Amino acid sequence: xxxxxxxxxxxxxxxxxxxxxxxxxxxxxxxxxxxxxxxxxxxxxxxxxxxxxxxxxxxxxxxxxxxxxxxxxxxxxxxxxxxxxxxxxxxxxxxxxxxxxxxxxxxxxxxxxxxxxxxxxxxxxxxxxxxxxxxxxxxxxxxxxxxxxxxxxxxxxxxxxxxxxxxxxxxxxxxxxxxxxxxxxxxxxx
Amino acid sequence: xxxxxxxxxxxxxxxxxxxxxxxxxxxxxxxxxxxxxxxxxxxxxxxxxxxxxxxxxxxxxxxxxxxxxxxxxxxxxxxxxxxxxxxxxxxxxxxxxxxxxxxxxxxxxxxxxxxxxxxxxxxxxxxxxxxxxxxxxxxxxxxxxxxxxxxxxxxxxxxxxxxxxxxxxxxxxxxxxxxxxxxxxxxxxxxxxxxxxxxxxxxxxxxxxxxxxxxxxxxxxxxxxxxxxxxxxxxxxxxxxxxxxxxxxxxxxxxxxxxxxxxx
Numbered sequence: 001x002x003x004x005x006x007x008x009x010x011x012x013x014x015x016x017x018x019x020x021x022x023x024x025x026x027x028x029x030x031x032x033x034x035x036x037x038x039x040x041x042x043x044x045x046x047x048x049x050x051x052x053x054x055x056x057x058x059x060x061x062x063x064x065x066x067x068x069x070x071x072x073x074x075x076x077x078x079x080x081x082x083x084x085x086x087x088x089x090x091x092x093x094x095x096x097x098x099x100x101x102x103x104x105x106x107x108x109x110x111x112x113x114x115x116x117x118x119x120x121x122x123x124x125x126x127x128x129x130x131x132x133x134x135x136x137x138x139x140x141x142x143x144x145x146x147x148x149x150x151x152x153x154x155x156x157x158x159x160x161x162x163x164x165x166x167x168x169x170x171x172x173x174x175x176x177x178x179x180x181x182x183x184x185x186x187x188x189x190x
Numbered sequence: 191x192x193x194x195x196x197x198x199x200x201x202x203x204x205x206x207x208x209x210x211x212x213x214x215x216x217x218x219x220x221x222x223x224x225x226x227x228x229x230x231x232x233x234x235x236x237x238x239x240x241x242x243x244x245x246x247x248x249x250x251x252x253x254x255x256x257x258x259x260x261x262x263x264x265x266x267x268x269x270x271x272x273x274x275x276x277x278x279x280x281x282x283x284x285x286x287x288x289x290x291x292x293x294x295x296x297x298x299x300x301x302x303x304x305x306x307x308x309x310x311x312x313x314x315x316x317x318x319x320x321x322x323x324x325x326x327x328x329x330x331x332x333x334x335x336x337x338x339x340x341x342x343x344x345x346x347x348x349x350x351x352x353x354x355x356x357x358x359x360x361x362x363x364x365x366x367x368x369x370x371x372x373x374x375x376x377x378x379x380x381x382x383x384x385x386x387x388x389x390x391x392x393x394x395x396x397x398x399x400x401x402x403x404x405x406x407x408x409x410x411x412x413x414x415x416x417x418x419x420x421x422x423x424x425x426x427x428x429x430x431x432x433x434x435x436x437x438x439x440x441x442x443x444x445x446x447x448x449x450x451x452x453x454x
Contacts, residue, residue: 021263021267026260027256038248042242049245052248056251056252059252060255060256063263064263119235119238119239124239139236167199167200168229171199174232175232178232
């Protein structure tokens with residue numbers, strides 16, 4: 001099961017209080033979701049400071065908009081995060097899609113690094129450049145945050161079938177990139 | 191039926207999560223063995239990535255920002271509550287309904303007020319437009335004749351009120367009155383025979399009435415030009431009283447109607 005909170009009964013009560021700007025309720029919500037949101041940004045931003053700033057901004061926006069919050073709370077929070085990320089990319093003039101030339105350059109520069117079995121955060125961040133925003137989201141939530149398919153579908157407002165397809169395509173893209181760089185040569189010969 | 195690879199991958203991922211060895215899982219799907227193995231290894235390696243932790247004090251600084259935001263939002267809400275009238279109902283449909291009632295009331299109020307307006311008044315254009323719209327929305331000839339006659343009557347009423355109020359003859363109204371009667375005649379000619387006779391009679395009475403009223407206005411008009419205009423209009427009304435016989439070719443002589451005093 002996911003590390004994220006899904007105890008909806010108590011969450012409902014906290015949300016009711018949060019809507020009335022009850023500081024304890026808002027702090028409880030922040031404590032519950034801070035890490036998930038921070039990590040969401042960590043895999044997508046250049047620096048840890050950027051991720052920290054954006055995470056703070058998500059919760060400030062949450063305070064401003066919680067009165068009109070409807071539907072699934074984590075999904076709503078992720079929508080705020082997604083919108084902030086789009087602004088962040090726009091400000092940095094950074095295109096979400098990486099051009100083919102860029103891919104080749106990056107692949108060449110990385111090839112020596114991936115001659116091992118495990119990945120680091122920096123490496124996964126670079127690899128994420130090859131994925132679409134939705135694929136990134138599925139991979140993050142499924143494998144880094146350990147959410148179930150149903151939970152990811154709810155957060156992303158998609159069907160579980162669509163999540164499975166995104167999961168498959170995301171992993172396949174990563175496999176193609178890593179294969180090109182020889183990452184899994186050793187494992188295959190095991 | 192064969193399951194799609196997306197579903198098989200998902201089943202395998204769940205099994206890996208449960209701790210079942212990779213080789214054992216792959217044995218169940220020999221067709222996809224190679225492909226699944228790669229994807230499962232990548233998924234496992236991603237899972238093994240140490241999760242990024244926020245810098246120390248990051249959450250505390252977030253709470254500080256939130257505290258400021260809470261205070262600011264409380265103030266905004268308080269201002270909003272004060273600004274909102276207490277009696278204003280909150281459900282959206284009630285607001286929309288009330289707004290619609292207000293708009294309709296304002297519209298009808300303006301139209302009703304404009305009914306008694308005179309040329310030069312800010313509401314008079316509303317009256318003119320209302321009349322035009324009414325006429326455009328009337329599709330049958332009988333209705334159009336009725337409206338022309340009503341408008342002609344309305345113009346003479348306005349003419350009298352205007353003269354009483356401003357001490358001068360409004361020649362535009364005079365022309366409009368004659369023009370409406372003339373247009374009514376045009377519409378009458380398109381009616382069936384029986385109805386035509388009825389409306390010819392009404393038009394004759396209207397002409398007689400208008401001539402009568404205009405005769406009564408004579409002493410109130412002082413300007414020689416306006417007197418001349420008034421005289422011409424009286425003569426025109428007199429001539430028009432023989433419309434039926436001319437249009438219809440009937441033998442009925444035109445009504446000899448003397449001025450009917452006290453019609454005003």
